[in-house]
Structure formats: structure tokens, C-alpha cells
């Protein structure tokens with residue numbers, strides 16, 4: 451898949467995820483065949499106000515590139531400034547969030563609140579496109595309470611100069627419940643010329659194959675499936691080539707956690723809370739995991755956490 455002049459090695463994309471997509475995690479997904487990684491959504495106002503913690507999020511290494519920086523906000527001037535800063539910091543794409551349903555974001559008039567303001571959506575995309583020289587993309591939901599806005603918004607962002615659109619095929623009201631409506635992705639794909647990246651409920655190679663077949667979308671974005679198994683990208687690429695699943699074992703999945711820890715050392719971004727979150731996520735869905743989950747939840751240092759996981763792995 452190409453996004454404007456940016457050629458990706460494949461069409462699988464890591465979704466932006468708050469508190470998940472730290473640098474080590476992004477590199478790990480890249481290592482396991484992800485074609486394009488996203489940062490978590492970053493507050494444009496905070497970049498404008500040179501908030502130190504936020505500026506730290508604009509730090510990238512070559513092993514994770516190409517990388518899309520996702521911004522959120524509602525003030526066009528601040529968004530322009532933030533986009534320029536992200537470009538200077540080495541972003542390959544600026545993506546803008548038109549879908550976050552979190553009440554704190556909605557209250558700022560940002561995220562999914564913008565779905566109500568089509569003119570503003572066009573204005574924001576146009577402003578970013580004018581400001582940066584890298585491709586600009588938009589991530590949308592398909593409506594607020596009803597799935598009736600996807601196509602309209604897609605046409606607006608295309609007209610405003612976006613180089614691709616990512617469609618999370620749920621309404622803002624749905625949050626993460628109900629099924630993603632892939633028909634809406636198909637409808638958008640049939641009516642715009644820019645690449646369409648389908649998102650929502652892809653958890654396996656078979657799902658990936660089906661969403662591509664059903665919607666003819668150009669790329670697929672994965673959130674929760676990658677959060678619980680960063681090797682999903684490799685599994686999907688295998689399925690798309692060979693039409694059969696080749697899933698990693700649970701032992702290997704737990705090894706991904708140790709790989710993650712090595713990467714946090716390499717890139718100097720270790721954080722105990724993040725590490726624990728990833729460990730618990732990677733364990734999701736494994737049989738007989740309750741005891742280990744409880745033990746890991748209660749650990750107070752990384753050495754104890756590693757010991758518990760290694761002990762469990764012995765019996766796998």
C-alpha cells in the first residue's frame with residue numbers, strides 16, 4: 451500500500467492506542483511484520499504549550515519507521531503548530547483523530563465531537579495539509595449515534611487533501627461494543643479515490659482475509675488484536691499468503707514480553723506500570739492463566755514479574 455509518496459512494506463497497520471503504543475511496543479510490532487505503526491493520540495494543545503511529557507512522545511527511532519503521529523484537538527492554529535513539530539521530529543504521516551468517544555476529549559470539542567462539524571473537519575485537514583510536506587490521514591468513526599456519517603466525512607477529508615482515510619466501522623456511541631459494520635467500509639471504498647484502511651474487529655488471519663474480500667479496502671488497522679499479540683501482523687501476512695493460520699504458541703507469546711523488555715532497555719523507555727500492562731495483555735485468553743495474572747498484578751518489581759512468568763512458561 452502507498453500513502454501518497456510513502457511506500458509501505460505491507461498493508462497492515464498498528465492502531466493508535468493510548469497507554470499501549472510506547473516506543474518499545476511499536477518496534478516490537480514492526481519486528482513482527484507490521485507495515486506502519488501509529489503513536490497513541492497526542493494532544494495538539496499540549497504540544498503548542500510545549501508540555502514536556504507530551505513533547506517526549508515526539509521521539510522516534512529508525513527501527514519503528516515509518517511512523518504516523520496521531521494528533522487530537524479542536525484549535526486549528528494549535529493543530530497546525532503541533533503537526534509541524536511532529537514533522538520536524540521525524541513523523542512520516544500526520545493522522546488526525548475524528549473518532550475518540552472519551553468524555554474528556556468530547557468535552558474539549560475534539561475526537562468524535564468533531565463528527566458533528568463537517569466544515570471544521572475539512573478546515574483541520576486542509577490546514578495540516580498546507581502546513582506539512584508529509585502525507586496527512588484522518589481516522590474516523592462512521593457516526594455519532596447512528597452509522598450515517600462515514601461516507602460524508604470521507605468525502606470531506608478527501609476533498610481537503612487527505613492522502614488516506616482510516617475507518618473504524620463503529621459509531622462513537624458504540625464505544626467498543628457491538629460489531630464493526632464492514633459494509634460501511636465497503637461503501638466508503640467504493641466512493642473515494644484515496645486509500646481506505648479498514649478498522650474494527652480483525653482478530654485473525656481469517657478476519658483479515660474476509661475484511662479485504664468483503665470491503666476491498668487497501669489496508670487493515672489492528673488495535674486490540676495487536677495489543678494482546680504483537681505477532682498478529684506476522685500471522686496475518688502468513689494467512690494472506692498461504693490461506694491457513696500459523697499462530698504462535700502461548701509460550702512464544704509470553705516470550706514477546708521478554709523481547710519487549712529488551713527493547714525498553716535498548717531504547718531507554720522502561721516503565722514498570724507499562725510493562726505490567728503489556729504482560730497482562732499478552733496473557734489474555736490463555737488457558738489456566740488466572741493464577742499467573744493475579745501474581746503478576748501483585749508484583750512490585752520487574753524481577754519478580756519475570757520470575758513468575760518464566761516459572762509458568764516451564765509447564766507450557
Ligand SMILES: Cc1cc2nc3c(=O)[nH]c(=O)nc-3n(C[C@H](O)[C@H](O)[C@H](O)COP(=O)(O)O)c2cc1C
Pocket residue numbers: 465466467468469470490491520547549550589618649650651652671672673674675
Ligand atoms: C487501549 C486502547 C486505546 C485506544 N486509543 C486510541 C487512540 O489514541 N486514538 C484512536 O484513534 N483510537 C484509539 N483506540 C481505538 C483503536 O485505534 C481502534 O480504532 C479500535 O480499537 C478498533 O480496532 P480493533 O477492533 O482492531 O481493536 C484505542 C483502543 C484501545 C483498545
